Amino acid sequence: MSNELTIEQFLAIGFEHAAFFDPAQLDFRQDVRDMCNADKCSHFGKNWACPPACGSVEQSVEKAKKYTHAIMIQTTARLEDSFDFETMMQAAKDHKERFNEAAKLARSFDPDCLPMGAGGCNICRKCTYPDEPCRFPDRAFTSMEAYGLYVAAECKKAGLEYNYGPNTLTYSSCILFN
Numbered sequence: 001m002s003n004e005l006t007i008e009q010f011l012a013i014g015f016e017h018a019a020f021f022d023p024a025q026l027d028f029r030q031d032v033r034d035m036c037n038a039d040k041c042s043h044f045g046k047n048w049a050c051p052p053a054c055g056s057v058e059q060s061v062e063k064a065k066k067y068t069h070a071i072m073i074q075t076t077a078r079l080e081d082s083f084d085f086e087t088m089m090q091a092a093k094d095h096k097e098r099f100n101e102a103a104k105l106a107r108s109f110d111p112d113c114l115p116m117g118a119g120g121c122n123i124c125r126k127c128t129y130p131d132e133p134c135r136f137p138d139r140a141f142t143s144m145e146a147y148g149l150y151v152a153a154e155c156k157k158a159g160l161e162y163n164y165g166p167n168t169l170t171y172s173s174c175i176l177f178n
């Protein structure tokens, strides 16, 4: 069933770049996960989709083992200059929306697929963690970094750039599936 998913379907969602890769290549690293502890994004220990609630690096490895296919999907925006915050914010919004569409598409082929996002989950104004269960478990995606993946290296393995040059901004996510 998974071979019915095509790069063209993902590009049609709006992504600038997409490439299939072998999920066995993914390298889940404790040192990457440990960067979350610095809590630069203010989600650590406050969100179901982030550490520690999203599970350990060992659990990431176990989850990923189940999958035979993966796709890397990227939104690349061209900035007027390095202060073009409007385009930066639009790119983040575009990538989130596209990623949700991509997850829907992948789930239509493999309902148990594993989407890994970019950034923490901010669907709810205030996350229910830790008092109540997640309100939207089907839409709350854990980021690649929180799984322990060094995104730049994983993009390279998929044959894609992480950075497409001066005055560009790229968001990368991936989906594992069978």
Ligand code: SF4
Pocket (backbone or CB within 6 Å): 047, 048, 049, 121, 122, 123, 124, 125, 126, 127, 128, 129, 133, 134, 135, 136, 137, 139, 140
């Ligand atoms: S969907 Fe809401 S409750 Fe669930 S992780 Fe995201 S912010 Fe938290």
